[in-house]
Amino acid sequence: AEHGERFSVLSEEAGHRSFGADYPLVLVDPVDGSLNAKQGVPLFGLMVAVLDGPTVADTYAGLVLNLNTGEEWRALRKQGAWRDGKPLQPLQRSDGRRIELLGLESTPRALKRAQPLVDRSNKIRILGSMAISIALTSAGGFDVFCAPIPVRVFDTAASLLLLSEAGGVASDVQGQGLDQLRCNLETRTTLLCASTRELHAEAIEILRAPQ
Structure with a gap:
């Protein structure tokens, strides 16, 4: 702002600040995974997203930084996504619809509501940082990430751009788009993210199946 740039900032700590x-x-979320940080669990990150409008579709730049390892994910709308400066290239898979590794949001209720996915996955991980979890999904580390309890859209903006630019898919758990x-800081949604369209379709099918 000192050099004439005009913009606004939104964070949980400072609220909305306009600079012209x-x-x-x-x-800005300076510590995504704050409970991990507070408890001494070394998995939390910085999330920064830049928007030219009010919605998810208006996100044009995103950064997720693992504050413990220094690993960095960046994305620019319609230009691509990078992990530590190298273009994101999701892991190659032999079975395109098998969920090897499922990531979950960290509230206990999430585990119960995502039970159909849990039952069909080989392994599960609950990291406690949504930004890092979705970033890992964009790189194929997680096949699927699910937040079946509504979470703040604010916390997901940078990672959802990463996922989109890397060729992944995100929706709510009903399959509705997020754009x-x-x-x-108020809008919330459930989340279903997958590293490929095939995995997303498989996850939706599992969640829709009669229990």
Whole structure:
């Protein structure tokens, strides 16, 4: 702002701050996975997203930084995604619809609500950092990441751009798109992210099947 740039910043800690313009809007979560940090669990990250409008579809730059390892994911809308400076290339798989590794949001209720996916997955991981979990999904580390309890859209903006630019797919658990959701501190949604369209379709089918 000192050099004439005009923008706004939104964070949980400082709320909404305008520096002369509504957009670009910079979303900042300095410690995603704050309970991990508080408890001494070394898995938490920085999330920064830049938007030219109010919704998920308006995110044009995203950064996720693992504050413990220094690993960095970046994405630019319609230009690609990078992991430590190298283009993201999801892992090659022999069975395109098999869920080898499922990531889950960390509340106990999430485990119960995602039980159909848990039952069909080879292994599960609960990291406690949503930004890093979705970033890992964009690289194929997780085949699927699910947050069956509504989470803040604000916390997901950078990672959802990473996922999209890497060729992954995200929706809510009903399969509805996220693009028109507002990136603020109030809007919440369930999440179903997958590294490929085939895995996303498989996960939706599992969740829709009669239990």
